Structures are given as C-alpha cells and as structure tokens.
Amino acid sequence: MTRQATASSEPVAPAEAAAADATRPIVRARGLAKQYGDFTALDHVDFDVAPGRILGVIGANGAGKTTLLNAILGLIPHEGELTVFGRDPARERAALMRDVCFIADVATLPKWMTAAQVFDYVEGVHPGFDRTVALDFLSRTSVPLSKKIKKLSKGMTTQLHLSIVMAIDARLLVLDEPTLGLDILFRKQFYRSLLEEYFDDSRTIIVTTHQVEEIEHILTDVMFIRDGRIVLEAETEALETRFAQVSVDACHADALRDLGPLYESGSLGRKTFVFDGADRAALQRFAPPQRMSLADIFVATMQDAPKGDSQ
C-alpha cells in the first residue's frame, strides 16, 4: 500500500523499486477457494510465496495440492483472490506462462518424438527456452538426440525432461509430483540437479511430492494441506526449533500430557509425544527432546489437524 501511494505522488528510486520487487510475493492468495459441485477442494486459503524460495506443498492423497497448483497455473477457475507475478492466472494465463514453467510428471513426454523434436516443440511454444542450454545439459548424459522417447529408459527420459527444465528461463517453476515412478537414484539426481544447476535467488520453485524425506533438504518453506485447508505453513529452518519429540516410560505420560503435546503414540510401555513450540527445558526434565524429520512432523500434524467440515 505504501508503495502504491509513493508511486502515485513521487518517483521511486530504482534501488528502492528493486528492493520492493525482491520482497514482493510471487504468489499471493487470499480466500482462495475451489468447489467441484458441492465438494470443497480448496477451502479459502491464504498464503504468500516470496521470491527465491523453494516451497514444498505436502498433503495426503486428495488433500488439494494439484488443485492449488492448477489455480496458480490458471488451469482452473477459482474463487477468492489469487495473483501470480501480480496477474490473475485465470485471465492472464498466456502472459504469465512467459515467467512460469510447469512440469507434471517427468514420464509424460510424447513417446513418439525424438529428443531433438521435443526441443523443436518447446522452442516453438516457450519463448524462454534456450536450446543451447538444453543441448549442453544433454551432452553430459547418455541420452541420444535422435532416438524416439519410447526407446529411452525412464532414467534417460528424466534427464531429457530435466534438460528442458534447466533450459527454460522461468522465474517460477511448478513441479507436481515430478519424480513419480522413478527409482531412488533418479529421484535423487533430479533434485540434486535442480538445486545445484537450476535454482538461484532469482527463481522460485513450488513442488508437491509424497516422498517428503527426499525433498526435505532442498525446501526453504513447507505448506501442509489437509482437506483443502492449510494446517501448517513455516520456513523449514524454523521447524527444528519449533517441533520436538520425547520418548518416555508410560508412567510419565500424564505429566507430559499436561505440557500440551500435539500428538502421542506408544508401544511396549513407552510413549512418544510430539510438541509444537514447547519449552525445551520442561521437556528435558523427562528425556532429551529429539529432532524430527519433516515426514514425522507431517504425520503428527495430520493426526492432530481437525478434519474439515467441507466434505
């Protein structure tokens, strides 16, 4: 608001404008909702995605992840406010796609084309595609340019797909389950290349996957979705200080329950309690608080989150 007021009354210094651009959200949603008939797939969610971040959108099957991405990409109409690079994706999709690259599933390249033909095609439809970058990436692999995609192994297809991602100069990359069906080596390679060769401060990535543990290390932010609602939104770094779990003999269970755990589980006379924002010193009196993986935090949060009344 301040920025708009300034712009209308006095000129904004270039440095100031650049600083404002660097912090302005790439994606801004307020009351974003999506109904399929009487089913609520997205239930009035609010969120911002800042530039230079890697956001993991995590949720169980049917949580609403793809619906959220499709709204961002302008592929479905929505209710509520949604802007991507300041534009309404549903109305200004063509202009938006100059800045956005979307990959659904790496295995979905057209099987009847050769790699060279795929490059021809992408060159024709995406103004940000740089063929020389793609060729350079591919030259470091064993993927032949002249072979039809149906004759490539899945790993080769991944590398071909990656070469396209790397060569599209997009400011926002949207990945929906990008490594579905790939073995662990190729999944790891995909994310390593993404981080080391593609990502920099000028780009933003939004990614969904069920293989949370494999992308944990690349994410700067996470959003957990359940029943079309956001149940947790946080910087990944903050999770470590925020969440902790302690395992104790069952005889201490009541005392730990008094500290307000998010979730508890137990077996064989031991109880494990998960805490969100608890006083570490208070937990330490019972047992050393342990660091939790993103997958563990996800499970605990999902157990705790009340089921939406939207179904």
Ligand SMILES: Nc1ncnc2c1ncn2[C@@H]1O[C@H](COP(=O)(O)OP(=O)(O)OP(=O)(O)O)[C@@H](O)[C@H]1O
């Ligand atoms: N075109 C549609 N018509 C009706 N319901 C739909 C449609 N698309 C999605 N849904 C429903 O909306 C809900 C959210 O679907 P969505 O694909 O966004 O989930 P998701 O989190 O991506 O799931 P998954 O991890 O299984 O891909 C699901 O219950 C789904 O059945």
